[in-house]
Each structure stands twice: as structure tokens, then as C-alpha cells.
Amino acid sequence: MAASRLPWKIAVVTGCRADFGLLRPVMRAIAVSPVLDLQVIVTGTHLLAEVNTRDEVATEFEIDAEVAMQRAGETGRIADASALGRGVTGMAEALANLKPDVVLVLGDRIEAFAAASAASVAGILVAHVHGGDRAEGVADEAMRHAITKLAHIHFPATAQSAERIARMGEREDAIHIVGSPAIDDLSAFEPLADGQLCELGLDPARPFAVVLHHPTGLDDAIEFETMSAVAAATDAAFGGNFVIGAPNHDPGRAAVLRAIGQRRMLPHLPRQHFIGLLRRAAVLIGNSSAGLIEAAALGVPVVNVGPRQAGRERGGNVFDVPAPSPSAVGQAIDRARCLKPGTSHPYGDGRAGEHIAATLVQLHASPPSIRKRISY
Secondary structure, eight states, rough: OOOOGEEEEEEEEEEEEHHHHHHHHHHHHHTTTEEEEEEEEEEEGGGOOOTHHHHHHHHTSSSEEEOOOOOOOOOSSHHHHHHHHHHHHHHHHHHHHOOOSSSEESSHHHHHHHHHHHHHTOOOEEEEEEOOOOOOTTTHHHHHHHHHHOOOOEOOOHHHHHHHHHTTTTGGBBBBOOOOOGTGGGGGOOOOOHHHHHHOOTTSSSOOOOOOOOOSSHHHHHHHHHHHHHHHHHHHHHHEEEEEEEEOOSTTTTHHHHTTTTSSSSSSOOOOHHHHHHHOEEEESOOGGTTTHHHHHTOOOEEEEESSTTTTTOOOEEEEEEEEEEHHHHHHHHHHHHHHHHOSSOOOSSSSHHHHHHHHHHHHHHHHOOSSSOOO
């Protein structure tokens, strides 16, 4: 049998609870293909004891390699830079052992950047999901576009993102619009029952909010002020009937946690429970991409606070608060709660995982060149 006809080994890299939620349908589609062989590399905050979401990955997929990056108690930009260095070294070792044909990464985090850097330099094809997006308010924006230039196969979620990738000099025949895998599995998750909401400290008889607000890498005083405004406005609007999801382990997290204070915070919810919670929420408040993608597909109103998602495409369910204050956030909550059903979104048909696997199967017959060339 010719080497090109052997199953294509696709190493999928997941670095945190958020990207695993999006990658799960992609991994499932790869795993069931007779032409593709799924390999799983777990890294990033999955491996921190405080989070320990590695076990969530292991319940569904065999883990082929683990790469330690972040260290408990070390935060900030310099800590991230050190973690990135450990990630590149660790990824190189993992790739040497696994010998994948393609390394698939998602988004813009340092875990994806480390994997794409190691693979590209090692002469391994890189596939990038959710490239071409804009998120102007965070430093990760630069990493997303750097990954695009390292990648050989592009899986943008929208036509606008695909156009940006092409304008960066990437070959159009390497760009495959697939939609966002974030909406692939939504129909499988039922709304949480009243008893489950009560276990989370919510009163199911009254409207409630979900707060999901992450640090943006700004000055700690700004991070604290913004989260304080979100919490105060949400408390005023819902009388304490809300839950706060734990923020990402990114620079500025400590300031966000100080602003949350003693309010009820959920350290982690499995994706099925998060989506089930979101299905019953009156509004999602914060700066998570889930507000622009999953919530849009579910028709949940969203108050998007601050610059983290600036520039990203959004549906009619989003109410932006670019300059956060308790009154500004409160006014946006009032508008969001008046939203009528029926908003649209640009993120595809809910079959992104299938589309990605099908494209990889097609490329397996005639793999793209590892050599990059600007198209203009």
C-alpha cells in the first residue's frame, strides 16, 4: 500500500476547557473516519490541578501525549512567554513520538501557537480552525494571525474570516469555510431542569443571568473596574439570581477574581451543563465568544462588555458596552431583556466537524505542499 494511502494521522491539540468544547465535534468526526487516525495532545490549563479538565478529555478520547506549559501560581505576560517556550519544546517531543501527518489547532491561545510553531518548523502540515477572526481587544489577536501564516490548511468559520485569510496572502485553494464547531453539538444538550438550577444556587421561578467575563490583558485596575461594573449591574438587575463562571487563566485573572469577591462562582461546568444552563438564561453577560457564537445560535440575548470581542462578527442578539460602568451595563441588560426571538448568525449550519473531517479526507488523496508561498 502506498504511503499516501495509509490513514492520515491527525493530531488535535486542546489546551483548555473552552477549546475542547469546540474541538469535540471535530475530534469525533475525525475518529469515525476510516481514512483518518485521531491523535490527541492535551496541554495548557487542562493540566493545572485547580482546573483538571484533562479528565474530561480522557472520558471520551484516548490521550496520546501531554505537554505541560503553565505552572500553578504563575500568571502574567512573562509567565505566558515562559509557558510558550515550554510548550514549543514539549510539542516538538510529542510530535517526534507521534509522527502525525497533520497538526490541527483552534483559535488564538498560546497553546495553539506553541503547537503550530513546533509543527511548522518540524515540517508537519498545520490545520487551523477559526483563523481570520477579529478580536481587536486582546493580545491573542496577533497570535491568531501568526498561526494563520504558519498553517497550510485553513478552516475559517465565516466568509469574512476567509476573505481576511486570503488577503494575508494565503492560497484560496487552502481556505475551506466550514462554520464554527461551537454550534455543532448544541441540539444534543437539553435545558437544565429546575432541580439542577437550584443546585447551582439559582431560583428557577425567576429570570436569571449567566456571567462569563475573562481578563483581557489590560491593567489590573481596568480589569477590576470592569468586572466590578458587570457584577454590580447584574446584581441590580437580577437581585442576586445569577451565577458567574470562572475566568480564564490569562493575565489579569487575579484582578477579575478580586472583583468577583464572595459572589457565587462556578469553577467549571462541563459543556453539556453550560449549554443547558445557557438555554434557560434570560441573558449572558461578559465578554466570552460564547455570547457571539453559541448564544447567537440559541437565541439568547447577550451583553458584551469591553474590548475583548471588538471586531468579531456578531448576530442581532448582542448588545455592546464598549465603555463599562454599572449604569451602562445595566442599560444594556434592560435592552437585551427586551430582545425578540428570531436573530440570525454567520457561523454556519452546525456541521463544522463533519465538514473539517470531509475536507481532510479529500486532502489525504493529494496533500498540500509543506512549503508556504504568499499568493500575491
